Amino acid sequence: MKKIALCIVGIYSFTLLSAKNPTDSLRIERRDSLPASVTNNFGRRLDKFSSSRFYRMTYIGVPLVVGGLIVKSEDDHFRSLRNDYLPQFNRRADDYLQYAPAAVMLGMKVAGMKGRSSWGRMIVSDAFSALLMGGVVNTMKQTTHVVRPDGSNNRSFPSGHTATVFMTATMLTKEYGHKSPWIGIGAYTVASATGLMRMANNKHWLSDVLTGAGIGILSTELGYYLADLIFKEKGINRFDDEEIFERMATPSFISLYLGLNIPLSGYDIDEQTEFRTSSGSSAGVEGAYFFNPYIGVGGRFAVSNTSVIVNNDDAEDNTFDVTSLCGGAYFSYPLSTRWLVGSKLLGGYVHYPRLKLSEQTVPVKNGVCFGSGFSLTFKAKEHLAVRFFLDYNLMPSHSSGSSEWMNMLTCGTSIAVTL
Numbered sequence: 001m002k003k004i005a006l007c008i009v010g011i012y013s014f015t016l017l018s019a020k021n022p023t024d025s026l027r028i029e030r031r032d033s034l035p036a037s038v039t040n041n042f043g044r045r046l047d048k049f050s051s052s053r054f055y056r057m058t059y060i061g062v063p064l065v066v067g068g069l070i071v072k073s074e075d076d077h078f079r080s081l082r083n084d085y086l087p088q089f090n091r092r093a094d095d096y097l098q099y100a101p102a103a104v105m106l107g108m109k110v111a112g113m114k115g116r117s118s119w120g121r122m123i124v125s126d127a128f129s130a131l132l133m134g135g136v137v138n139t140m141k142q143t144t145h146v147v148r149p150d151g152s153n154n155r156s157f158p159s160g161h162t163a164t165v166f167m168t169a170t171m172l173t174k175e176y177g178h179k180s181p182w183i184g185i186g187a188y189t190v191a192s193a194t195g196l197m198r199m200a201n202n203k204h205w206l207s208d209v210l211t212g213a214g215i216g217i218l219s220t221e222l223g224y225y226l227a228d229l230i231f232k233e234k235g236i237n238r239f240d241d242e243e244i245f246e247r248m249a250t251p252s253f254i255s256l257y258l259g260l261n262i263p264l265s266g267y268d269i270d271e272q273t274e275f276r277t278s279s280g281s282s283a284g285v286e287g288a289y290f291f292n293p294y295i296g297v298g299g300r301f302a303v304s305n306t307s308v309i310v311n312n313d314d315a316e317d318n319t320f321d322v323t324s325l326c327g328g329a330y331f332s333y334p335l336s337t338r339w340l341v342g343s344k345l346l347g348g349y350v351h352y353p354r355l356k357l358s359e360q361t362v363p364v365k366n367g368v369c370f371g372s373g374f375s376l377t378f379k380a381k382e383h384l385a386v387r388f389f390l391d392y393n394l395m396p397s398h399s400s401g402s403s404e405w406m407n408m409l410t411c412g413t414s415i416a417v418t419l
Helices: 002-009 041-050 053-058 061-085 100-110 119-144 160-176 181-200 206-231
Strands: 027-029 242-244 253-263 274-290 295-310 314-334 339-352 365-381 384-396 405-418
Touching: 041 339, 053 061, 053 206, 061 181, 061 206, 061 274, 061 295, 061 314, 100 119, 100 160, 100 181, 119 160, 119 206, 160 181, 160 206, 181 206, 181 384, 253 295, 253 384, 274 314, 274 405, 295 339, 314 365, 314 384, 339 384
Parallel strands: 027 242
Antiparallel strands: 253 274, 253 405, 274 295, 295 314, 314 339, 339 365, 365 384, 384 405
């Protein structure tokens, strides 16, 4: 049930999405070429709810925090991916990147660029945000006592670096996101990179990073909301910031891909050994080009890691890695101007490295894999979307001595730049 819940709230890895200022007007231009009977009340109600103040304050932060709490049981699998592919990674850039969005925001302000708030209003908004973020993060660190992956101390949960950078990225987007959607994309790209580096440096678990990101975003949303209550219309600049969401636009995208694996079957390596995997993790990239609002072509590259279980109850120390590259047809249907439902049919290549078990070694194997899936996409901004997905993958067995296939579900979220 934890994995299914995670599909609903989205994990995440690492989000590039900006939250719209709760006091700014939101204008959605509908450009429907569908018949009026198709553009129904359900779609309009869906868009109205998605544009509400409460939803725009919480639609990313709350799922990140809840997802971070849920994914704690899978932290070891995501760390195994780091240990397998970046075991010696040690960089200090994340110590400085956490402040980069704030430095850019202050630089633009000093240069005289007109932002959302006056100096006084911005300082108060940011002070509220920083106090809220710092208070929540430090309280949780002192009460949860989670040991860091490298064992250096017991102040791992949540990630303070990640909370700080997502807080400052949200500040920058609120103040200057109206100038270009790429300001928000750049800010959250830096924030995502910082969170990834915290895990690559072996300083944090995935749950630390997800929860920290959610706290950073929610703290800024609440900090600006409190300042808005105090200042009201004083010291605020209103911009003609029109967001256009076309229902019949082609939904081409490129995205990060982060999910949890749920095995549905195992197979026999030989007559004495049955092989299966536990739940695990997947990370990679996915993208598709659409010829029209409904049909496109695309692909997915992903690396997965799960634990190995032999003969139903003997857990191996080694983990099971899978690298896959798939391509095929992507399908989409616009439920409203901001919500899309999608599917796909994929085929491709899978690579299994040599797997050392306690009593035998399973050699390297390559093969053909197939997949399908269901997705629900929310257009958060004009060029940014979040896609919740449930994928089904049919993969050949690791052992050349078995003709059985592995059935696997992967659920999670992909953060997309729409093209």
